[in-house]
Amino acid sequence: MTTASINDFKLLNIKCLKYFNLFSKSNNFHTLPSNEKLMERFGFYFFILEALCDEKDIDRLSDFITDTEYNAHLINQRFNDHGIDAVYIDDDIKEIKLFNFKFRESFKPGQAQSSNDAFVSTKLVNCILNENADGLEGKLKGLVYQAIQRLNSNDVWKMTLYMVSNEAIPIDSDETSISQLKIFYDMEVSSICLPDIKSMMSIRPAPVKAELIIDNDALLSYSESSISTSKSYIVRLNAADIIRITCKNPELRNDYHCERMDVLANERLDYGVLFDNVRGFVQKSKYNQAIEKSLKDDPSMFFMYNNGMTIVTKNIKAEQVNANKKVRITIDDFQVLNGGQTLRTLHNFNAQKESHITDYLAKSEVLVRIFNTSNNEVVNKIAEFTNSQNSISSVDLKSLSTLQIHLEQLLDEHDIIYSRKNGDTGINDEKNYRYKISMEQFGQILFAIQGNPDKSSNQKQHIFGKYYDEIFSEENFNILDAPNIIESYFLVKNTYDTSSESIQKIEQKIFYVLYMHNVRPDISYEYCISMLESALTQFKNGMSGLTDARKMIQVGFKEILNEQLHQV
Known part of the structure; x- marks a missing residue:
C-alpha cells in the first residue's frame, strides 16, 4: 500500500482549512469555531464528501453532515450523531453511504484506524435496518427516514460504511471482527485513510x-x-x-x-x-x-x-x-x-x-x-x-470543453472558484478566493435566468445533456456576464440565510428570485424575495399541504408569478 508522510498530513490540513473558509464565506455559523484545528476538521468533512459522493456543491454537502459538533456550531442544534458523521443517499448508483470521520490533530506514522469506530456506528445501522428512528433528532432523523424509504422500495440498494480518517494506516478489512460486521449487516465497510486521501488532493504535479x-x-x-x-x-x-x-x-x-x-x-x-x-x-x-x-x-x-x-x-x-x-x-x-x-x-x-x-x-x-x-x-x-x-456523466464530459475551461479561467480572475471536478480549490493555491461554485450550480442558475426556474432543480440532470447547447449558446449566454451572475446568486443566498426562521430556505427560491430580477431588473432582490414568498403563501392550485418546493415546480405557479411581475 502507498505510504503517507507528515508533509501529506500538512497539505491535507491546508486543503481542509481552505474548504472551511470557502464554506464560511457564504454561510453564517451560529458560533464560529474558536480554533483552526476545528475549522480544518469541518473542512475535512467537505473535502471527503465531495470526493466520495461526486457532489461539488459544498452548500448542499452541509445538509448531509450529521456530526454533533458541526451542527452545534452551524445551527445551534446539539443532537447525538450516534457515531455517524454524515449520511449521503446516492439515487444514481442506489447506495446509502454512511460516514464515520476521525480527524487527528497531529501526525503519527504508525497510528492506525480503530475497528472499534465501526462498531460505534452500528447503532444507527440498526435503526435503519429495524426501520425505527425513535430517539433520533434533527437532520439525522430525516436522513434515516429517507434511507428506510429507499430500502423498502423495489430497487436494489447497497449500504456502505466509510471509515475515514487522516491516520497513516487503514483498518484491516479482512480482520475477523470487520468481516463479521459485513456479513451480519450485509453492508460494505470501506476504509479511507491518509495514503488514499493524498491521491485525491488536486496539486499540480511535476511533469512525468x-x-x-x-x-x-x-x-x-x-x-x-x-x-x-x-x-x-x-x-x-x-x-x-x-x-x-x-x-x-x-x-x-x-x-x-x-x-x-x-x-x-x-x-x-x-x-x-x-x-x-x-x-x-x-x-x-x-x-x-x-x-x-x-x-x-x-x-x-x-x-x-x-x-x-x-x-x-x-x-x-x-x-x-x-x-x-x-x-x-x-x-x-x-x-x-x-x-x-x-x-x-x-x-x-x-x-x-x-x-x-x-x-x-x-x-x-x-x-x-x-x-x-x-x-x-x-x-x-x-x-x-x-x-x-x-459510463461517465454528461457533466464530467462537458467539464473538458473549451467553454467550461474558459469560464474557470475568467472566474479565477474575479477570485471565484469554478469547480469543474471534485477537489477543485482554485487554479492558484496562494489566492484567497471569495466564492466556490460548481458547474452544476452555475448551469442551474443560467437555466433559471433564461426562463426555467421551475425546471432548474427537478431537471438538473439534463442541463449538461439535452439542454446544454441551448443554455450555453452565444445567443443565450455572454461569458462576460458570469462573474456578475455569480455575485447575484451569493447576494440572494446571503439574504435568505439571514432572513427570519419562518421562511423555508430552499435553493430553488434563489433560482426564482434571479429569474424574477432578470425579467424586471428595476425591482430589487429584496422586493423579489418578498413577492415570491407572498405568491407561495397564496398559491393553492386545488391541492392542500403542498410544500414550497412542490409549488415551485407547478407550471401554474410560474404563470401566476409572471402575471404579478408584469403588474408591478
Whole structure:
C-alpha cells in the first residue's frame, strides 16, 4: 500500500482549512469555531464528501453532515450523531453511504484506524435496518427516514460504511471482527485513510517523463498530414511496462531496457499522471474487479478484453534502434486521459502479491494511444471524445470543453472558484478566493435566468445533456456576464440565510428570485424575495399541504408569478 508522510498530513490540513473558509464565506455559523484545528476538521468533512459522493456543491454537502459538533456550531442544534458523521443517499448508483470521520490533530506514522469506530456506528445501522428512528433528532432523523424509504422500495440498494480518517494506516478489512460486521449487516465497510486521501488532493504535479522500447510490429505511427513532423502512436504495450512508466521511481520510468520485472513488484502509481483525468477519486468497483479477474484468468487475452488507455504528451521523441527492428520512444510531461481505472487496477493488482508482476502482468498487453500535442483545446477534446463511450456523466464530459475551461479561467480572475471536478480549490493555491461554485450550480442558475426556474432543480440532470447547447449558446449566454451572475446568486443566498426562521430556505427560491430580477431588473432582490414568498403563501392550485418546493415546480405557479411581475 502507498505510504503517507507528515508533509501529506500538512497539505491535507491546508486543503481542509481552505474548504472551511470557502464554506464560511457564504454561510453564517451560529458560533464560529474558536480554533483552526476545528475549522480544518469541518473542512475535512467537505473535502471527503465531495470526493466520495461526486457532489461539488459544498452548500448542499452541509445538509448531509450529521456530526454533533458541526451542527452545534452551524445551527445551534446539539443532537447525538450516534457515531455517524454524515449520511449521503446516492439515487444514481442506489447506495446509502454512511460516514464515520476521525480527524487527528497531529501526525503519527504508525497510528492506525480503530475497528472499534465501526462498531460505534452500528447503532444507527440498526435503526435503519429495524426501520425505527425513535430517539433520533434533527437532520439525522430525516436522513434515516429517507434511507428506510429507499430500502423498502423495489430497487436494489447497497449500504456502505466509510471509515475515514487522516491516520497513516487503514483498518484491516479482512480482520475477523470487520468481516463479521459485513456479513451480519450485509453492508460494505470501506476504509479511507491518509495514503488514499493524498491521491485525491488536486496539486499540480511535476511533469512525468518515461522511455519505452517497442517492437516495430507492435507500433503504428500517425500524423495529422503527410508534411507534419509531429507524430502520434498506437502501441501494443506490455502491462508490466505500463506499471514501469507510471510508477513513482524516475530511474525505472526511464530504464527502457529493464529486464528484471520483479523489481517493479513494490513500485506504486504516481498519481500525477492522472491529474487531468476526467474521473475523480475512484474506489474499488465492479469494473476494477472485472479487470482483475481477466488478468488472473487469462492474461494473454487481456488485450482483447480491455478498452485500453489514452495518453497525451507535450513532447514525444522516437528513434529507430537495434538495426531498425525496434523503436525507442521518449514521452515527456504526459497524462493518462482515458483508462484511469485500468491503470489504477493494474497497480492495485501488482501491489497485492510480489509474484503478480511476473506471473500475470508481464504476460498481458494493453492497447495504448499516445497523442503528441501541447494544444490544450485538442487535449480537452481528446479527453471528451475518448471518454464519451464509457459510463461517465454528461457533466464530467462537458467539464473538458473549451467553454467550461474558459469560464474557470475568467472566474479565477474575479477570485471565484469554478469547480469543474471534485477537489477543485482554485487554479492558484496562494489566492484567497471569495466564492466556490460548481458547474452544476452555475448551469442551474443560467437555466433559471433564461426562463426555467421551475425546471432548474427537478431537471438538473439534463442541463449538461439535452439542454446544454441551448443554455450555453452565444445567443443565450455572454461569458462576460458570469462573474456578475455569480455575485447575484451569493447576494440572494446571503439574504435568505439571514432572513427570519419562518421562511423555508430552499435553493430553488434563489433560482426564482434571479429569474424574477432578470425579467424586471428595476425591482430589487429584496422586493423579489418578498413577492415570491407572498405568491407561495397564496398559491393553492386545488391541492392542500403542498410544500414550497412542490409549488415551485407547478407550471401554474410560474404563470401566476409572471402575471404579478408584469403588474408591478
